[in-house]
Amino acid sequence: MITLHVNGQPHDVDASPDTPLLWALRDVLGMTGTKFGCGIAQCGACTVHVDGQAVRSCQLSIGSVGDQAITTIEGIGSSDVGAKVQKAWLDLEVIQCGYCQSGQIMSAAALLAHKPHPTDEDIDAAMAGNICRCGTYVRIREAIKKATAA
Amino acid sequence: MEKIATSEISKLSRRALLQAGAAGILLLSFRLPQARAAGDTFAPNAFIRVGNDDVVTLVMPQVEMGQGIYTALAMILADELDANFDKVVLQHAPPDKAYNNPIFGVQATGGSTSVRAFWDPLRKAGASARGMLVEAAAQQWSVDPSTCRASNSEVIHDASGRKVGYGAVASLAATLKPVSDPKLKTLKDFTLVGRPVQRKDTPDKTNGKCQYGIDAMPAGVKFAVIAECPVFGGKVGHVDDAKAKAIKGVQQIVVLDDCVAVVGDTTWTAIRGLSALDITWNEGANANVDSAQIWEALRTASKGPGAVAKKVGDVDAAFAGGTHYEGVYELPFLAHATMEPLNCTLHYTKDACEVWTGTQVIGRVQEYVAKALDLPIEKVTVHNFYIGGGFGRRLEQDMAIKAARIAKEVDGPVKVMWRREEDTQHDVYRPVYHNAVSASVKDGKIVGWTHRITGSSVIVRWLPPAFKDGVDIDAVDGAADQPYGFPNLKVEYIRAEPPAVPTGFWRGVGPNNNFFTIESFIDEIAHREKVDPVAFRLRHLDGNPRLKAAIQLAAEKGNWGSTLSSPRMGRGISAQNAFGSFIATVCEAEVDESGEVRVHRLVAAVDTGIMVNPDTIVAQLEGGLIFGLTAALFGEITIENGRVQQSNFNDYRILRIDEAPKIEVHLIPSTEHPGGIGETGTTAAPPALCNALFAATGVRLTRLPIDRNALAGRKPA
Ligand code: FES
Ligand code: FES
Numbered sequence: 001m002i003t004l005h006v007n008g009q010p011h012d013v014d015a016s017p018d019t020p021l022l023w024a025l026r027d028v029l030g031m032t033g034t035k036f037g038c039g040i041a042q043c044g045a046c047t048v049h050v051d052g053q054a055v056r057s058c059q060l061s062i063g064s065v066g067d068q069a070i071t072t073i074e075g076i077g078s079s080d081v082g083a084k085v086q087k088a089w090l091d092l093e094v095i096q097c098g099y100c101q102s103g104q105i106m107s108a109a110a111l112l113a114h115k116p117h118p119t120d121e122d123i124d125a126a127m128a129g130n131i132c133r134c135g136t137y138v139r140i141r142e143a144i145k146k147a148t149a150a
Numbered sequence: 151m152e153k154i155a156t157s158e159i160s161k162l163s164r165r166a167l168l169q170a171g172a173a174g175i176l177l178l179s180f181r182l183p184q185a186r187a188a189g190d191t192f193a194p195n196a197f198i199r200v201g202n203d204d205v206v207t208l209v210m211p212q213v214e215m216g217q218g219i220y221t222a223l224a225m226i227l228a229d230e231l232d233a234n235f236d237k238v239v240l241q242h243a244p245p246d247k248a249y250n251n252p253i254f255g256v257q258a259t260g261g262s263t264s265v266r267a268f269w270d271p272l273r274k275a276g277a278s279a280r281g282m283l284v285e286a287a288a289q290q291w292s293v294d295p296s297t298c299r300a301s302n303s304e305v306i307h308d309a310s311g312r313k314v315g316y317g318a319v320a321s322l323a324a325t326l327k328p329v330s331d332p333k334l335k336t337l338k339d340f341t342l343v344g345r346p347v348q349r350k351d352t353p354d355k356t357n358g359k360c361q362y363g364i365d366a367m368p369a370g371v372k373f374a375v376i377a378e379c380p381v382f383g384g385k386v387g388h389v390d391d392a393k394a395k396a397i398k399g400v401q402q403i404v405v406l407d408d409c410v411a412v413v414g415d416t417t418w419t420a421i422r423g424l425s426a427l428d429i430t431w432n433e434g435a436n437a438n439v440d441s442a443q444i445w446e447a448l449r450t451a452s453k454g455p456g457a458v459a460k461k462v463g464d465v466d467a468a469f470a471g472g473t474h475y476e477g478v479y480e481l482p483f484l485a486h487a488t489m490e491p492l493n494c495t496l497h498y499t500k501d502a503c504e505v506w507t508g509t510q511v512i513g514r515v516q517e518y519v520a521k522a523l524d525l526p527i528e529k530v531t532v533h534n535f536y537i538g539g540g541f542g543r544r545l546e547q548d549m550a551i552k553a554a555r556i557a558k559e560v561d562g563p564v565k566v567m568w569r570r571e572e573d574t575q576h577d578v579y580r581p582v583y584h585n586a587v588s589a590s591v592k593d594g595k596i597v598g599w600t601h602r603i604t605g606s607s608v609i610v611r612w613l614p615p616a617f618k619d620g621v622d623i624d625a626v627d628g629a630a631d632q633p634y635g636f637p638n639l640k641v642e643y644i645r646a647e648p649p650a651v652p653t654g655f656w657r658g659v660g661p662n663n664n665f666f667t668i669e670s671f672i673d674e675i676a677h678r679e680k681v682d683p684v685a686f687r688l689r690h691l692d693g694n695p696r697l698k699a700a701i702q703l704a705a706e707k708g709n710w711g712s713t714l715s716s717p718r719m720g721r722g723i724s725a726q727n728a729f730g731s732f733i734a735t736v737c738e739a740e741v742d743e744s745g746e747v748r749v750h751r752l753v754a755a756v757d758t759g760i761m762v763n764p765d766t767i768v769a770q771l772e773g774g775l776i777f778g779l780t781a782a783l784f785g786e787i788t789i790e791n792g793r794v795q796q797s798n799f800n801d802y803r804i805l806r807i808d809e810a811p812k813i814e815v816h817l818i819p820s821t822e823h824p825g826g827i828g829e830t831g832t833t834a835a836p837p838a839l840c841n842a843l844f845a846a847t848g849v850r851l852t853r854l855p856i857d858r859n860a861l862a863g864r865k866p867a
Contacts, residue, residue, distance in 0.1 A: 015399075015415075015418070016399065016419075018418075019416060019418045020418060023416050024416070026365075026417070027417055031358070032358070032361070032364075032365035032367065033357070033358020033359070034358070035364075035489075036364070036567075037489055037491070037570065037799075038570045038798050038799050039569060039570060039798075040798055040799075040800065042799035042800050045489060073356075073358035074357065074359075076357075077356075077357055086356040086357065089352075090348070090352055090353060090356060093348070093352065093765055093769060095349075095352045095355045095356070096216030096217070096769065096770075096773055097215050097216030097489065097490075097536075097537060097538050097539045098216065098351070098352065098355030098536070098538070099362060099488075100489050101355050124808035125808070127807045127808075128806045128807055128808040130807070131489070131799060131804045131806060133488060133539050133541075133777075133804055134216045134489075134539065134773045135772060135773035135774070135775070135777050135780075135805070135810075136769075136773060137776065137805075137806075137810035138772050138776075138810065138813050139769070139772070140807060141807070
């Protein structure tokens, strides 16, 4: 049994330690907001925060997480910066199919937590790992700027 | 791949379809489906439910896959119904002919048809229901209904100051005769249509609550991943499962004739189990098929006689004099690469089956799962979901059929998922196309034009009545009805199915191919005639004022003719009318010494008729343009030894944010019937880009994806 600290709550997970955090969240804990897109760190759909850092949960085994605090899309709204990002996303109507957007929002929230006033280059660098097949990039850029102004 | 029974579309008139074009505007005689709900709820038609509790529920006949259609269709209904939009509840439609798309005669979402097809029926449905609610209130008050009005889910009698909520008159309204020809609002009376309205589906997409098919979690669900023979059409030979079975959590290995699935307690154990299997495939007849053969076969087929899709004037006479131009344009196979990989969850219990999935064709999923499981169709329940990208991939039901065959072997509910690699390698691909075009120019104008399209027919399988006399109505869409009104025109189609590789609809469908060809070729002719490409197009558009206006606006907003900031940059334009919309797009792109391309800016001007939710239209164009750029810059599926060589986002590239251009979209107000917008940007971007690259380098690219080697080292033109 492995204990994961997700969105401030401890959860006991009965799965082998090599299980990627992504699948423990989705299949064991039923927290399906974190998405599977590629499984090889190419798309960012599975992005969560581990101790405040944006991490690809398809690449992180639950055996290596230890006591670190995990935040998922289900919990990001309870931080200031997370709530601002969510609101900017809605104000600018960024979202299309939405499948990539959990990951986009998690990456954007991590960026703003570390760099409250990112440049265009900072935004590109922080967000280039998150693919959006619907092509919402133009609005993602604007929404990140809007969230910083809020 | 199975042919769809023609019976379900027997009512489809081929003539009507031909007149309309596959993506044209056509409404089959549409009667409002009858009410089916019983009791005290007011359910005057398939789309509207009013409860005694005042809750107005709108049932969505088209699926939401990012295009904002739930909001747009709900706006149309709610506006005519005078419902309180903030409180309406949306529901996915179940499989039922009542929700058939009037353009296809099939319960399907695609071809940028949703608003075009449902604009009239939903307005009537809303207005008719509003009329009945007003009538009921008037009866209750013993006043003339014409002295009452409706607003925000209430009927109001101004003279007496009385008001009643829809819920309170729902039961009475349900006893009234439907108004068959209700009075519709005029444009100026709309309170929702035409205004930017916050989408209904997006709040839950910011917090993890939104459920896609892949998120279905019926109690006790098990998780399966699938492996299909990497060679198209191959079969399972032998499976050694000893190592897989030894993995803790691996519950079952399902071996079917053409695929293998491992069932586990999590997706991860299933993935590990699948990796541990030792599968020998019988690769079968396609084991030697490769891209070179496919192209050779396509080019050979292109020489054969074509079926005539359109003939205007006398092409031979037009080519008797003048300056002649010829061109050949080709497009590759493409995968859909929806962000949500293919998946389908089923619970099979000998005499019934429940299905959870996100699909563009829920009726077909029900029908084909029933067939696969040998069940009566009414024993198959299908729950539709929000879709994490469709783009045509979910207009197919192959994934549901395979998942059903697996679920038949599993005790309890099972979620069958395709890993990204399997999704990429077992797609139905946008066909390879070959286009031969020629034009004759006299006195600075094109007087003769021929276009011969060779490629696979998706229609013949998907909508058989729309294929007749050798012509695929979709494959020639945009070519047969080209925008420029050339006085002498001949468009031909040659059906050529590639060996082994299954083909399907892909965002932009036929117009993708045809506008890449037309807009590249006309640009080439303008250049060789030494005429500005914008001026040259405008010369031919006196009969097409909407497209003319779009080009003029795009040229103005895109600073056409002004000097660019770098000599390595070029500016190109494309124009098209397709899907009932008129769009012109100006692209600025830069080519470096190595041939690498950077797209800086896209400026589009679009006339799409009446706009329901203008901000969604802008969003769809932004996204569609990016989708088209991805295809032009990176998209190609290649075949070797009968198998797809690409597998995941590392080798099937999708444009990323640091590569995305600035995009400006300018909307042209219009009172024409609404056009389609989901695919409009996708078809517009590639020719605009290639024309910009030509302007930058003098290299005319005639195939996609762009060939960086051809661009490398070229001096600016
Ligand atoms: S699923 Fe983890 S990066 Fe794509
Ligand atoms: S919104 Fe659809 S993939 Fe990003």
